[in-house]
Amino acid sequence: MRRRLQNYGPPLLLIAPSVVLVGVFVYGLIAVNVNTSLTDRHSRAPADGYVGLDNYKALFSDEDFQHALGNLLMYTLAFLVGALFFGFLWAWLLERGARGEGVFRTIYLFPMAVSFIASGVVWRWLLNSAEGERASGINRLLESTGLGFLQNSWWSDENWGILALTLPAIWQLSGYVMALFLAGFRGVPEELREAARVDGVTEWQLYRHVIFPQLSPVALSAIIIVGHMSLKVFDLVMAIAGQTNYTTQVPATQMWIEFTRGDYALSAAIGTVLLLIVAVLIVPYLVYTYRQERNR
Amino acid sequence: MKIRGRTTRSRCIGAATVALVTAFGATACGSDGGSGTGEGEVEVFTWWAQGSEKEGLDALVGVFEEQHSDLKFVNGAVAGGAGSDAKNVLASRLQTNDPPGTFQAHAGAELTDYIEQGDIEPLTDAYAEEGWDQLFPESLLEQIEQEGEYYSVPSNIHRANVVWANPAALEEAGVDPNAEYADLDAWIADLEKIEEAGITPLSIGMDWTQVHLLETVLLADLGVEAYNGLWDGTTDWAGAEVTGALEHYETLLGFTNSDRQSLDWPDATQQVIDGTAAFNVMGDWAEAAFASQDKVFGEDYTTFPVPGTDGVFDFLADSFTLPVGAPNPDASRAWLDTVASAEGQQAFNAAKGSIPANLEADTSEFGEYQQTAIESFAQDPIVSSLAHGSAASVSWLTDITSSISQFGSGGDVASLQEDLAATAEAQLAD
Numbered sequence: 120m121r122r123r124l125q126n127y128g129p130p131l132l133l134i135a136p137s138v139v140l141v142g143v144f145v146y147g148l149i150a151v152n153v154n155t156s157l158t159d160r161h162s163r164a165p166a167d168g169y170v171g172l173d174n175y176k177a178l179f180s181d182e183d184f185q186h187a188l189g190n191l192l193m194y195t196l197a198f199l200v201g202a203l204f205f206g207f208l209w210a211w212l213l214e215r216g217a218r219g220e221g222v223f224r225t226i227y228l229f230p231m232a233v234s235f236i237a238s239g240v241v242w243r244w245l246l247n248s249a250e251g252e253r254a255s256g257i258n259r260l261l262e263s264t265g266l267g268f269l270q271n272s273w274w275s276d277e278n279w280g281i282l283a284l285t286l287p288a289i290w291q292l293s294g295y296v297m298a299l300f301l302a303g304f305r306g307v308p309e310e311l312r313e314a315a316r317v318d319g320v321t322e323w324q325l326y327r328h329v330i331f332p333q334l335s336p337v338a339l340s341a342i343i344i345v346g347h348m349s350l351k352v353f354d355l356v357m358a359i360a361g362q363t364n365y366t367t368q369v370p371a372t373q374m375w376i377e378f379t380r381g382d383y384a385l386s387a388a389i390g391t392v393l394l395l396i397v398a399v400l401i402v403p404y405l406v407y408t409y410r411q412e413r414n415r
Numbered sequence: 416m417k418i419r420g421r422t423t424r425s426r427c428i429g430a431a432t433v434a435l436v437t438a439f440g441a442t443a444c445g446s447d448g449g450s451g452t453g454e455g456e457v458e459v460f461t462w463w464a465q466g467s468e469k470e471g472l473d474a475l476v477g478v479f480e481e482q483h484s485d486l487k488f489v490n491g492a493v494a495g496g497a498g499s500d501a502k503n504v505l506a507s508r509l510q511t512n513d514p515p516g517t518f519q520a521h522a523g524a525e526l527t528d529y530i531e532q533g534d535i536e537p538l539t540d541a542y543a544e545e546g547w548d549q550l551f552p553e554s555l556l557e558q559i560e561q562e563g564e565y566y567s568v569p570s571n572i573h574r575a576n577v578v579w580a581n582p583a584a585l586e587e588a589g590v591d592p593n594a595e596y597a598d599l600d601a602w603i604a605d606l607e608k609i610e611e612a613g614i615t616p617l618s619i620g621m622d623w624t625q626v627h628l629l630e631t632v633l634l635a636d637l638g639v640e641a642y643n644g645l646w647d648g649t650t651d652w653a654g655a656e657v658t659g660a661l662e663h664y665e666t667l668l669g670f671t672n673s674d675r676q677s678l679d680w681p682d683a684t685q686q687v688i689d690g691t692a693a694f695n696v697m698g699d700w701a702e703a704a705f706a707s708q709d710k711v712f713g714e715d716y717t718t719f720p721v722p723g724t725d726g727v728f729d730f731l732a733d734s735f736t737l738p739v740g741a742p743n744p745d746a747s748r749a750w751l752d753t754v755a756s757a758e759g760q761q762a763f764n765a766a767k768g769s770i771p772a773n774l775e776a777d778t779s780e781f782g783e784y785q786q787t788a789i790e791s792f793a794q795d796p797i798v799s800s801l802a803h804g805s806a807a808s809v810s811w812l813t814d815i816t817s818s819i820s821q822f823g824s825g826g827d828v829a830s831l832q833e834d835l836a837a838t839a840e841a842q843l844a845d
Binding site for chain 2: 162163164183243246247248249250253272274275277280360361363364365366376378379380381382
């Protein structure tokens with residue numbers, strides 16, 4: 120008994136504070152949030168009682184929320200494809216031995232150091248929708264380089280406005296994806312390449328059959344990391360388009376609007392839906408990595 | 416005031432501080448409210464933290480310290496987010512029973528939520544005891560009365576139904592700068608001419624400025640009585656009159672700058688100052704934007720009531736409340752007394768650029784535009800502004816803003832009216 124205490128005691132004591140803190144402030148508050156979402160607390164006054172899943176039903180039958188979910192889906196797909204494409208491309212170019220790798224690595228990685236709010240302020244100006252004489256930002260650039268026909272209303276576009284917001288997002292996260300892939304490329308042992316070359320493969324075959332397959336865990340990590348950031352998007356929308364702009368509504372901004380007007384039950388329901396959406400992405404990944412580590 | 420000084424920059428900084436404020440707001444304010452407000456202190460909670468608003472508050476504090484030298488003013492201002500950050504912080508403080516000595520709120524329907532939750536004390540008795548009910552015009556008192564009680568003391572008045580015009584731009588477009596428009600149709604005819612001349616006829620900004628325009632159009636087409644009826648259910652939102660107004664609104668929106676969603680009100684007003692746009696409909700806080708750039712009233716810019724609303728004063732007012740459980744109610748009452756007083760209103764409004772609600776305040780030093788507002792306020796019927804929280808509750812305004820935003824991004828009048836009618840029905844049923 121005493122030996123067991125000696126074995127387990129100190130580690131338990133060490134992790135206890137974080138277990139308690141995470142338990143209360145993460146899982147405890149998630150429970151409170153879910154609880155609130157099941158009540159009829161539609162004002163700042165205390166709730167009268169429970170209404171079951173009524174808030175969720177109201178939410179999913181609300182056209183504005185459907186619109187926000189649609190926007191979130193479009194944003195996430197475009198953001199993922201864009202960030203993975205550019206990240207992979209840059210990593211590959213650098214891996215192929217482009218000159219000045221250190222400089223490029225820094226340049227590509229640097230945008231990630233900027234907060235979405237700070238870059239959003241700049242992109243708000245770049246993506247200004249004024250055209251012609253009053254154009255500024257990118258529209259101005261297009262106008263002055265004779266590409267005026269490419270000018271468009273960016274995030275104010277009624278159907279595709281949300282896609283304009285993926286430009287800054289891709290710009291910021293591609294460098295990070297590049298760093299991930301670069302590490303992946305470096306992780307492929309030199310012997311494998313040499314063995315393949317001895318066997319007389321072409322350069323393309325070397326990449327296609329030897330190196331790319333070994334990058335799939337990296338790609339998966341990149342998808343998870345970029346994907347969950349994308350699903351939580353809030354700061355970028357707030358900084359560029361503001362909370363009330365219809366074309367760029369996402370669930371997180373709606374949650375903020377409902378919270379600000381005092382509809383706590385509905386904003387808690389939106390928060391829970393967001394958590395579930397992210398969980399759909401994260402939980403399988405956690406299970407997968409857990410199994411991988413156990414198999415080692 | 417909700418929107419004064421709401422520049423793009425401050426809005427973005429506001430967004431940046433949102434997370435911080437909400438994360439730490441409760442704890443930070445919990446501590447200074449709980450232990451910081453001692454005997455003889457009154458904590459005044461506002462979102463007046465910069466620009467002319469801050470100057471106005473400072474001037475008011477000067478008068479307060481003169482009138483009540485035994486009391487100490489504690490500034491509880493929360494900056495950022497155009498007041499929405501402050502409101503969220505306030506909500507959490509009220510929930511934890513840690514109210515400030517007094518807090519700022521727009522007079523009128525915006526107070527509904529606080530009243531229903533029992534957060535603020537009725538002030539009707541105080542009005543009678545202190546004689547405040549003699550200071551304000553009858554028509555204003557009617558607008559701020561809720562279910563037979565007064566809940567706040569107005570500190571300043573702004574007018575919302577004002578058109579700002581650039582005479583030089585109008586002349587360039589071949590339109591008479593001194594024209595008087597009887598109704599919106601007459602105005603629209605001139606807007607067409609201006610558009611043909613290649614000048615933006617009407618500048619506008621993001622969603623709330625569009626709601627602001629809508630409110631003045633509704634007032635123009637419906638008239639005082641029917642406009643007031645929108646907020647108590649006697650006017651049918653689905654009716655033909657509202658359809659007509661919404662069609663006018665659609666037409667007017669067609670004359671505006673395409674980048675409206677990217678602009679806040681100072682940017683939109685700046686277009687009139689620069690002459691790239693002919694007209695802008697904005698509340699009279701815009702006066703400060705013209706004045707700060709040394710523009711001369713009557714020469715560089717002119718103003719007139721939105722066509723169809725001549726002889727009506729579309730008002731919004733900041734006001735101060737007495738929270739339930741305020742740490743030091745007598746000190747709070749003293750603050751309210753200064754707010755109501757002629758000296759307090761004069762000092763505050765001269766610095767802030769608004770006009771006094773108190774008719775006894777000395778306004779001889781006020782600017783030329785303000786004199787026109789003072790005159791109209793004293794004699795015209797007064798109606799409540801929608802976009803600025805006087806006419807409808809926060810929740811209702813949020814829904815209307817969302818419908819207007821959707822309409823602005825390519826909606827049609829029929830579905831807009833359907834949305835507005837459904838919202839009104841739900842809100843009035845509550």
